[in-house]
Amino acid sequence: MDITDRTVLIVGGTSGIGRGLARRFADAGSTVVVGGRDTSRVDDLETVSIDVTDAESVLRARDEVLAEHPDLDLVVTMSGVMILEDLRDPAHFAQAQSTIDVNLLGTIRVLDAFTPHLIGHGRGDFLTVTSGIGFMPFPLMPTYGASKAAVHAYSESLRAHLAGTGVGVTELVPPAVATAGQEKVNPNALPLDAFLDEVLGLLSQDPTPHEIVVERAQPLRWAERDGTYAELLEQRSRSLDTLPGR
Template sequence: MNISGNTVFIPGATSGIGLALALRLQELGNTVVIGGRRTGLLEQLAAEHPGLSTVTIDTADPGSITRAAQQVLTEHPDLDVLVAMAGIMRTEDWTTPEGFLATAEETVQTNLLGPIRLIAAFVEHLRTRPDATIVTVSSGLAYTPLAVTPSYNATKAAIHVLSESLRLQLAGTSVRVLELVPPSVRTALLPGQEENEHAMPLQDFVEEVVTLIETQPEATQVLVENVLPLRWSEARGVYAETVAMINQTDPHGR
């Protein structure tokens, strides 16, 4: 993926990693379209950041994805990067029947079906572009789980394998698949995470991501230094120790 000169759509980019990445990519000379559910907030962000385009989208709603895709492609027919950023993280208690099912279903709807539907809405167009990229967003917890977020961990593991599989199917086309693997980052993904001393500062994360994309153009994953202990815990033979560590010291990690 080139770091500049693209037209990029990032749904779920009204806050957190999505918004920070969108603004940084805009600074680097990309045309950026952000999506979110709250029209008022989108209008505010567009006013605060001239040149930033917006579209209303609810990635948990298939009809909303279809409508937003039509709008984005009509207004930006040169779109060549899709960042499937939208996601939620909720704690669950699987020891009680009423403690998890609704949350688990909502998490799967947003974190897994959302990206699948987004990619389905854009992949045909992206294949017509000479150089296109689908950026998926998994998590370090896809590799080393956090006890309190079972469905989140599972959906992010599914996104990882989906990314690997799509890369195989799209080999030989103009579309690359790049998996962004965040560690715990100081965002509002979970209550208290913005103040979590074990989480990576948001701007530090985005700057390292941009540097890795720029300096490792052939990479299939974007792995900042902070996520490496989670990403490689099993391969390095320290899986049990790493699971114990993050569940003891980082109960609100990503």
């Protein structure tokens, strides 16, 4: 994938990985717009206000971006929330619902909004974002893992639907990366710059791989194939001891 001459929208680009990826694309020469609910955090890139849980907001943002950038050819669905849940307490349902609304339905709302444009354009790419946790659960974040497994399956189907249109689908599978969302749960997360260096290297390959899986994410992505799944899941289940009352 060329990263030097794209017109890119990163939904969920107002902080963390999305913000870092936006900077890398802009530094490489691409035109970049970042979207999110709180655009006040970004003063060095063009922004658009968007709440992926609100269908009207997504369509308004789509219209605003395409009016300004009719040659948009890459849409990144980065918006996501990572929420801890205690499944012994049925009150967790509210957290499950908002996780699915942002991570899964939010992704689908954005993909749907831009699919006609990219097909009409005859070329372009979607970059969806899952997680190593979508392939190897981290039981403290059960619905998060379920939402990311769902985005993986959805991305595979979307690629099949778009075959022959000139529109590609690439899935980014991050391991734990040191952004604000991770500080509480994982002090050993990969530094953001090291992660982005590796991502940009893989993304720039031609043809771009269907999945961008950096080295740190490989053991999670391939645990089932490698026969390490049960052992890793047991290790990762120990994190549940940190829940109050366990």
